[in-house]
Each structure stands twice: as C-alpha cells, then as structure tokens.
Amino acid sequence: MVNHQEVKKVIPVKIVVQVMLKCQEWIILEEEDKMEGVVKFFKESKGFGFIQTEEGKEYFVHISAVENQQELTEGDKVKFDTEQDDRGEKAVNVSVISAE
Numbered sequence: 001m002v003n004h005q006e007v008k009k010v011i012p013v014k015i016v017v018q019v020m021l022k023c024q025e026w027i028i029l030e031e032e033d034k035m036e037g038v039v040k041f042f043k044e045s046k047g048f049g050f051i052q053t054e055e056g057k058e059y060f061v062h063i064s065a066v067e068n069q070q071e072l073t074e075g076d077k078v079k080f081d082t083e084q085d086d087r088g089e090k091a092v093n094v095s096v097i098s099a100e
Contacts, residue, residue: 034079036097042072051078051091061091075100
C-alpha cells in the first residue's frame with residue numbers, strides 16, 4: 001500500500017500541476033487538429049452521407065460517427081476526424097459547427 005505522505009515528498013505539487021496543464025494542452029491541440037467540411041449529401045433514412053472539405057475531398061460519414069446524436073443536413077458545416085477502414089477514409093467524431 002502506498003503511503004500518501006511519501007508520495008507528496010517524492011512528487012512536488014508544482015510538477016503535478018504542470019503535468020495536468022500539459023494534458024489540457026494536448027486535449028486542445030487534438031481539437032484544433034480536426035478537419036472542417038460541409039455536409040454534401042446525407043440520406044437520413046439510410047443513416048449515411050458524405051462530407052466535402054474546402055479542398056474538394058469527400059469523406060463517407062455514418063450517423064453512428066456523429067457526436068451527441070446531432071442530425072446532419074445538407075449544407076451543415078462540421079468538424080471531424082478521419083479513420084481508415086477497408087473501404088477507405090471515413091469521417092468520425094463528427095460535430096456540427098453551424099446548421100444550414
């Protein structure tokens with residue numbers, strides 16, 4: 001069993017706070033690394049569609065990849081990550097920035 005008094009002597013609070021702040025910076029960086037695009041097509045009855053980036057590249061998106069059960073509509077501006085599967089790159093962790 002670990003004695004908390006001993007741990008405090010080994011790891012000063014300042015170092016713990018610095019590590020916590022660093023972790024928060026990593027989370028923010030991950031959010032900034034997300035791609036942006038516009039929902040080009042989305043068929044609600046089938047639960048899939050495509051997101052197009054400003055560069056013109058299209059990514060498949062399935063409703064299960066949309067965060068917080070948001071609805072997707074053509075023209076919605078979204079942020080997303082990409083993931084490779086057996087059919088190619090697809091959009092994941094999709095969140096709506098502004099609805100059309």
